[in-house]
Amino acid sequence: MTRLRRDPRTERAAARTSGAERPRYDLALKAAPSRRPRRDPRAEAAAQRVPAAARLRLDRSQFGAATVVATHVPERQTDKASPKPIIVENPDFLVLVVPDMAGGRLGEHDRQLFGAARELAGKTGATLALVGASSADLGPAGADRVAVVARDPDAYDPDARAAEVVAAMRALDPKHVLFPESADGGDLARRVSVLTGEPLFTEAEQVSASALGRPARCRKVEQRSVPTRLISVAADSVASYSGAPREARNEQVDLASGPAKTAGAIVSATRIPADPATVPLALADFVVSAGNGVTDLDMFRQVVAALGATPGASRVLCDAGLMPRxxxxxxxxxxxxxxCYFALGIAGAPQHLQGVADCEHIVAVNTDLHAAMIARAGLGIIQDAQLVMPAILEELERERRETGT
Structure with a gap:
């Protein structure tokens, strides 16, 4: 039950007797109780209890839900309207961004590239992404314009890509062109530099509208330069764009003005995906790990194979010899x-969380609502991993039958 809280000062003032030289109090008088409610911890704990839990679990996000307020307080608006996209109608100049977009999606390095482009564009410029396929993430990443160039996503033709970038530069006349300093992006940037004859500032770690910076001589010297037209940005050096989403308006680009296509030296190229079961963990793109909450390791291996992931494990299983070191x-x-990192039955020790700190997406399954891995995960499933694994296999089998693959 909720009781009203006493106010000793108010009671003392009401019991004071007037007309006396010294303060006198009539203890028979009682002041009206305060309107401030008294908390009831038992009622709050009952409201915070998580149903269908084997042990007592309390959802602390519901703190204070059982407190009764004496006066009416209008409810807050919990649904926040999504911010309106920023529109740059007539930009003074363009900053052309050429992301890798491996697998048709923006990687972390690509997002950092848009962050550098926004630094160069400022308030009066606009960023234009030259991509092979459109993506819903381009606007939130910081793209004001999007130019889609139709190409085979599985084909490897660096000469044709370089010719596309040169044609886009001639058609749009951008002030800056940014590439990621990666295996494909760095190679493309150097090919464009050779075709255009313009200098390329490589591995930029500091990007601003007034200067570029990069380390040299074993990082003992810092080289600085005014922003050139062609720039390649090093990974993990510039912060991603974190402002309001941009418009990402589709832009038509005439690529007919590019250099004439010639027969390249590459006759054919085929991308051979690595076997996820044998790829090293440090190079894996999708990892599914088992923790102390997984007892059926044979089913765990079936789930890993069905998802096409690389198997991982917590230290507890490795120390017990159940999984390889x-x-x-x-x-x-x-x-x-x-x-993506999928944790099954892992509570989330500090050392384990350090190992997944750089993962882009984390999914965790655990019976403990307050486990550290659940708090770190973008998607948390409060359930026993032994019950979730057969459900995953059943859903994958159903999808395979429906699609016929």
Whole structure:
């Protein structure tokens, strides 16, 4: 039950007797109770209890839900309207961004590239993304314009890509052109520099509208330059764009003005995907790990194979000899750089969380609502991993039958 809280000062003032030289109080008088409610911890705990839990679990996000307020307080608006996209109608200049977009999606390095482009564009310029396929993430990443160039996503033709970038430069006349300093992006940037005859500032770690910076001589010297037209940005050096989403308006680009296409030296090229079961954890893109909450390791291996992922494990299973030491994830094992990490029955020790700090997406399954891995995950499933694994296999089998693959 909720009781009204006493106010000793108000009671003392009401019991004071007037007309006396010294303060006198009539203890028979009682002041009206305060309107401030008294908390009822038992009622709050009952409201915070998580149903269908084997042990007592309390959802602390519901703190204070059982408190009764004496006066009426209008409810807050919990639904926040999504911010309106920023529109740059007539930009003074354009900053052309050429992301890698491996697999048709923006990677972390690509997002950092848009952050550098926004620094160069400022308030009066606009960024234009030259991509092979449109994506809904381009606007939130910081793209004001999007130019889609139809190409085979699986084909490897660096000469044709360089010719496309040169044609876009001639058609749009951008002030700056940004490339990621990666295996494909760095190669493309150097090919464009050769075709245009313009200098390329490589591996930029400091990007602003007034200067570019990069380390040299084993990082003992810092080289600085005014922003050139062609720039390649190093990974993990510039912050991603974190402002309001941009418009990402479709832009038509005439690529007919590019250099004439010639027969390249590459006759044919085929991308051969690595076997996820044998790829090292440090290079894996999708990792599924088992923790102390997984007892059926045979089913765990079936789930890993069905998802096409690389198997991992917590230190507890590796110390017990149930999983190989090479599969250990964490600061004392392998630090991951995967796009997606799926943790089954892992509570989330500090060393384990250090190993998945660079993962882009984390999905966790655990019976403990307050587990550290659940708090770190973007998607948390409060359930026993032994019940979730057969459900995953059943859903994958149903999808396979429907699609016929």
């Amino acid at each position: 090479a599969a250990q994830v964490g600061a004392s094992g392998t630090v991951l750089g995967a796009s």
